[in-house]
Amino acid sequence: MPTRLQCRKSRFALTAVLLCSALAPVHAATKQIGKDLYAYVSENDASANSTFLVGETGILVVDTGLNATAGAKLLSAIRLVSNLPVKYVVNTHYHPDHQEGNSVVGAGAIVISTDYTRERTVALMKAPGMEGFHFRPADLTFQHRIRLYLDTYPVEIYFPGKAHTSGDALVYFPEQHAIAMGDLSLNNSCPAMDDGSAENWILALDQVLDLPIEKVVPGHFDVGTRSDLQRFRDYLNDLYGQVSALKKKGETVEQVRRDVHMEKYSDFRQYSKYEATFSDNAATIYGQLESR
Numbered sequence: 001m002p003t004r005l006q007c008r009k010s011r012f013a014l015t016a017v018l019l020c021s022a023l024a025p026v027h028a029a030t031k032q033i034g035k036d037l038y039a040y041v042s043e044n045d046a047s048a049n050s051t052f053l054v055g056e057t058g059i060l061v062v063d064t065g066l067n068a069t070a071g072a073k074l075l076s077a078i079r080l081v082s083n084l085p086v087k088y089v090v091n092t093h094y095h096p097d098h099q100e101g102n103s104v105v106g107a108g109a110i111v112i113s114t115d116y117t118r119e120r121t122v123a124l125m126k127a128p129g130m131e132g133f134h135f136r137p138a139d140l141t142f143q144h145r146i147r148l149y150l151d152t153y154p155v156e157i158y159f160p161g162k163a164h165t166s167g168d169a170l171v172y173f174p175e176q177h178a179i180a181m182g183d184l185s186l187n188n189s190c191p192a193m194d195d196g197s198a199e200n201w202i203l204a205l206d207q208v209l210d211l212p213i214e215k216v217v218p219g220h221f222d223v224g225t226r227s228d229l230q231r232f233r234d235y236l237n238d239l240y241g242q243v244s245a246l247k248k249k250g251e252t253v254e255q256v257r258r259d260v261h262m263e264k265y266s267d268f269r270q271y272s273k274y275e276a277t278f279s280d281n282a283a284t285i286y287g288q289l290e291s292r
């Protein structure tokens with residue numbers, strides 16, 4: 001039977017352990033955004049953000065960064081939270097800044113993407129000039145939707161239709177009221193527009209806003225809220241509406257680039273490079289409307 005002193009000592013030890021675990025170091029780039037769910041905001045804006053969910057037996061990671069170095073930084077941030085194996089890697093789309101860390105982060109993981117993302121990744125691997133890149137395309141692909149269970153946590157991975165590219169995946173964590181958006185959202189920022197559809201992108205954002213989400217992990221820059229996502233949706237919707245109306249009036253793409261008014265979004269980080277961002281987005285939307 002322990003003495004009173006031993007009891008006091010072990011109680012002290014237990015308190016110390018609890019305190020230590022409460023103060024366990026989490027990487028500065030890591031933010032807990034729900035139960036067992038973390039956002040990793042890349043310090044390098046050229047490398048994508050990641051999201052990771054820690055189950056009882058393994059970890060699911062969404063997007064893995066620009067290269068092996070970015071992947072290694074992400075993995076060491078994950079290791080400050082858990083030593084469990086990375087079981088699944090989900091790539092939101094084919095752009096290298098979201099998937100070049102796959103081999104480092106999830107050496108033994110099942111990599112998941114849309115069919116389109118895998119096709120584009122394999123094509124990139126064969127493209128001239130891509131020799132220095134280290135792609136690891138998906139092992140498991142889907143067309144519309146997958147519901148995956150990481151132990152007890154459900155994870156909804158779905159294609160919302162063309163948006164940033166023609167094959168983006170969104171990753172919804174219903175129990176944590178959070179979503180990883182890939183490049184379908186950026187806070188206070190103009191998006192890059194690849195071979196997607198601004199019209200459907202707006203619908204996709206409306207569908208996300210119908211979900212009971214509180215935290216939004218964008219493809220780059222800081223974690224956002226529902227209202228950040230709403231504002232990004234309003235930017236796209238305003239731009240799309242203006243370009244459509246001006247085109248209907250018979251304006252050329254050059255006239256539309258000049259005539260859209262987006263001063264309402266002057267706080268966006270690219271506003272000082274208006275021509276290369278806001279105007280380019282307008283021209284891309286014009287092209288999408290023309291090719292319909």
Ligand SMILES: [Zn+2]
Nearest residue numbers: 093095164183
């Ligand atoms: Zn992208």
